[in-house]
Amino acid sequence: MSQISVLRDKVKDHLLGQIEKGELAIGKTINLAALSRTIGISVTPIREALSQLEQARVINAVPNRGFVVTHLTKTEARNLYETIAQLEVIALESSIFHLKDMESLRVQEKKLRDEKSLNKRFEFHRLLVKNCSNSILLQTLDSLKVRLRFYEQGFAKDTSFFDLANRQNEAILQAIQQDNIPTAALILKMNWMTVLDYVHQKMDENHGQSVENQNKLN
Amino acid sequence: MSQISVLRDKVKDHLLGQIEKGELAIGKTINLAALSRTIGISVTPIREALSQLEQARVINAVPNRGFVVTHLTKTEARNLYETIAQLEVIALESSIFHLKDMESLRVQEKKLRDEKSLNKRFEFHRLLVKNCSNSILLQTLDSLKVRLRFYEQGFAKDTSFFDLANRQNEAILQAIQQDNIPTAALILKMNWMTVLDYVHQKMDENHGQSVENQNKLN
DNA sequence: CCGTTTAAAATCGTATACGATTTGTAAATT
DNA sequence: AATTTACAAATCGTATACGATTTTAAACGG
Known part of the structure; x- marks a missing residue:
């Protein structure tokens, strides 16, 4: 190319x-x-x-x-997180993990524990799905995650956020290790939904400040 | 707006x-x-x-x-159809159908039987998912289906294609009517996979003419 | 002081100009 | 006849100009 x-x-x-x-x-x-x-x-x-x-x-x-840069809304957050969760599940379910993939994932999961960083969080998720052969699916995910950044950038320094977002990473990796992809996928989806709940909660707390609840935008 | x-x-x-x-x-x-x-x-x-x-x-x-307008490839076809199938399944599974929705669907399904038309085919599928409240999901589908048009435009006059593509439409509607959404979703996905097989077959037959098998583009 | 109006400044969206690159064609070569 | 070369024409990608719209600041009136 x-x-x-x-x-x-x-x-x-x-x-x-x-x-x-x-x-x-x-x-x-x-x-x-x-x-x-x-x-x-x-x-x-x-x-x-x-x-x-x-x-x-x-x-x-x-x-x-x-x-x-459009204001954030709870509806958009829900639509984004749900779509991303579903697509990651599909990608994960059609992935095959080799030894060095597991290695990379473990390294990244440890990095995430050591340092709360959105980039590391996104990288962990990227590693989870990168072996899916459907490039259209992966590109769609990448695209959606750009907008997702706006929802998460307020939590860059939020320890609670990372504790929550990271909570099931080990369990996901363990399920994959045991070739139990359906369980890994289930935990992955639950994790996204947990993060969505947290985001919604924070948006409710900040209602009227930097976040507007404009459903008509979506 | x-x-x-x-x-x-x-x-x-x-x-x-x-x-x-x-x-x-x-x-x-x-x-x-x-x-x-x-x-x-x-x-x-x-x-x-x-x-x-x-x-x-x-x-x-x-x-x-x-x-x-990029050449068509079997890999892209597979990625497209699979992603669209999955997203339609997700959308269908989160849809609620009212009486007049069923009415519209039946009318459209009949139109499709009476006249082989790609637009009618796409409209039928749009009606299947339109009640999904996730606008991001629906917009993603719309976007993917634009590219899909290039794969199907060669079949605009192909009776076999429409026979195949329409084959399960009634079964899908019946399952929805019976509130059996998981079955409807399953048939829907199978239908897309059947169409993908047909597209792949036709691409193999036309190998070297208007279709190139360039995996590196995807 | 506050709200409204007016005018100037800033910015947007589009058309156009122009240098860089590609395409097409004709001539020369093998 | 097929291939290569040279060059003109066509086209692309970008910068810039400019009219239309929005924003901002000042002036005015109650």
Whole structure:
């Protein structure tokens, strides 16, 4: 595959990096001229990249106002977490794990215990599904997880969140080790649903602050 | 929601319409200048729309060559059909059907029997899942089905295809009628897998003509 | 002081210009 | 006849210009 890449992809990578670092604030309208000055690329490929992120439902385009990072809603959270959970379950169920896969997973699970990090959390989940051969399924997951970042970026320093999110990781790995994939899948799904409950709870506590309960957006 | 729409969306609608009508040929590189003249919109929003279709994996962007309708492959077919089948099953399983829903479905199923039409086929499936409340799931399905159109457009006049694709529609409806959603879901998934087999078969027969078996694209 | 109106500044969305790359064609070579 | 080479034409990707819309700040009136 050619190494040439159009600027649109570079912009997208930049924006995805910002999202990963929690630097793209919820509710923010992306200023095209400012971004153009920051990254030294004209607005044309910037708009193309943002259009793509709109297509991926990561951001919204508001006519004549621009591209905005849409506010969080409980409905969207539920839809996101449920879809991601289901897709991860499907991917896990069609995966085959080799010795070094288990090794990688254990290393990552330990890293997660040692350091609460969203990136490590996402990496753990990526390792769980990476052996699924359905690239469309995996790409769909990746895409959905970008938007999920906005829901979890508020918990980057939240020990309770990571305790909860990590709670069943060992059990998942053990089930996989014992070739009991259905159980692993079940625990995995339960884990996502547990995290969703926590997210919902926190959103209820923050109701009216940075989070809006706008069901009509979804 | 505002009625204003940016030209990007109009271009996308135009292209989606072309895809539905089978007017966008597999392997074709979309000529920006020609499309601009045809629809009377400059290339900027055209590129934005095409970038979105690239993001949705409907087409591919090849640097310095443009946006192309990627060739069909058996691997992609399998990944697409399997993902769509799974997502439809999930959507169906979280659906509640009312009397008028059943009515609509029966009407559509009859239409499908009376007239072999891809649009009617897709509409039937849309009705099957439309009551699922997970909009992200439904939007993901819609998106995947755009690409699926390329696999099925060759069968628009193929009676065998429709006989096969329609074979279990009545059984699905009957199971739903009897509130036996798990059975309906199972039949639905089997139906998609049957269609996938047929598509694979036809691709094997046409090997070397309009279809390329390029696994590395997926 | 607060709400409304007005005007200026900022920004968005689109069209267009233009350099870079690819494609197509004709001529030359084998 | 088939292949290679050279070059013109076509096309792509990006930057920039500009009219339309939104935002912001100042002025005005109650």
